[in-house]
Amino acid sequence: MQAEFLVAEQRADGNYLCVQGNWTLDNFSALEKLLSRYKKQALPGQHNLDTSKLGMLDTVGASKLIQLLGHENVCQLLQADSMLAAEKKALIQTVAQALELTKPDMQKEKAGVFGRFFGQIGYSIAAVWQQFISLLGFAGLTLEALFRILLQPRQWRFTSVVAQVQTSGLNAVPIVMLLTFMVGAVIAFLGATVLADFGASVYTVHLVAFSNLREFAILLTAILMAGRTASAFTAQLGSMKVNEEIDALKASGLNPVYLLVIPRVLALLVSLPILTFLGMISGILGGMAVCALSLDISPVMFMDIISENVPVRHFWIGLVKAPIFAFVIAVVGCHEGFNVDGSAQSVGEHTTSSVVQSIFLVILLDALAALFFMEMGW
Structure with a gap:
């Protein structure tokens, strides 16, 4: 475990993931190593989130935390964790929403040559039609x-x-x-x-x-x-x-x-x-x-x-x-x-x-x- 950033603890009331240290751009390399490690090694099963020892947090750290824990888990853990400062919670939620919006584009499969060709034709026809309708409307207004x-x-x-x-x-x-x-x-x-x-x-x-x-x-x-x-x-x-x-x-x-x-x-x-x-x-x-x-x-x-x-x-x-x-x-x-x-x-x-x-x-x-x-x- 990377003790300075993420620690798994077993307590009387359940399993906890303790997030600690500064999750900022300065620690980008260490956070990347932590993220790449857990791509191969799954996180512990049912767990709660403890952010009492979390230091500074910026958008880079928030995005790495979301990538590590998953969007749904982060939303659930944020609702259950009352010790996290309001500004940090708002930052994590904002970054999570932004990543969720870009997720379909990131996971979009690349179309083939013919798909792109005919897609471009369809897009051009639709654009010409919209332009024609707009021009007719403006001519009528004139x-x-x-x-x-x-x-x-x-x-x-x-x-x-x-x-x-x-x-x-x-x-x-x-x-x-x-x-x-x-x-x-x-x-x-x-x-x-x-x-x-x-x-x-x-x-x-x-x-x-x-x-x-x-x-x-x-x-x-x-x-x-x-x-x-x-x-x-x-x-x-x-x-x-x-x-x-x-x-x-x-x-x-x-x-x-x-x-x-x-x-x-x-x-x-x-x-x-x-x-x-x-x-x-x-x-x-x-x-x-x-x-x-x-x-x-x-x-x-x-x-x-x-x-x-x-x-x-x-x-x-x-x-x-x-x-x-x-x-x-x-x-x-x-x-x-x-x-x-x-x-x-x-x-x-x-x-x-x-x-x-x-x-x-x-x-x-x-x-x-x-x-x-x-x-x-x-």
Whole structure:
């Protein structure tokens, strides 16, 4: 027996285990030896606990005592032992509860490769579903607040909306026009190269017009706004969440959705259609430049072909998707900003998530819209 820590005594009223000495971190090695010894040698049978000679006790000593005696035995012995100080008894009980909570994880069997693989798939599907439900709820809350605020002109915040239009719309004009111009030029290059084999180089004009008006202008603009504006919304609201500014607004009786979400949604609803229109013009100008340089199609002839052969409905088909994409991008950005849990790492994670979700939803909705318009014959 380790006389300085644990002694088994036989008394007139029964068998006793006398716990004595300092069960602290300083005696960790000796306590480990005692514990390893009794893993091979069972403790005496029916016994009572005597803690009258117990010195100092910390969490390390309490955990070793619980591991030595067992959780159930410790609980029973603590109830029967009235000589143990209240603070030591509370410490042992707290450590015992903590060990009991972690016990299932410690004893959890390791899953196989296939179990982990399919488990991860199930976890991912459940997380995506919960995220989708949360996003739908936030979108409904935003629509409800939007309809309410339209009927209350006193709560309109023109200054916030104009500031957000400048940030998310006006400042994005150069990058949107540059990107769509280059994409329009690339489409014209590809069209001129491929169609030249069939002697149909003149149809490069049709390709540039159709692709820019229906798809590329709105899609590229929306993807740029998803990466630029949705991330900005998430970072702004996430920083406010970390600094507890949103909680301060709620404590002041103000609605954060009215103050923070609605101006951003309205600003993007105004900005994205305008940016899409500019992207259409810029993309057509890019195709026009390539046609003039490579195919000897003059700008006047280019515009005549478009006006005669490209119906105006293609312009409206591209433009009608802009408000829908704008609402989705703004809602996703604000939703992720409100989900930040109070750390800088969380801000980064939710900013990344907002960009990924926005781009995915924009491409998904664009594909669904393309199928719908095709089936409708538009």
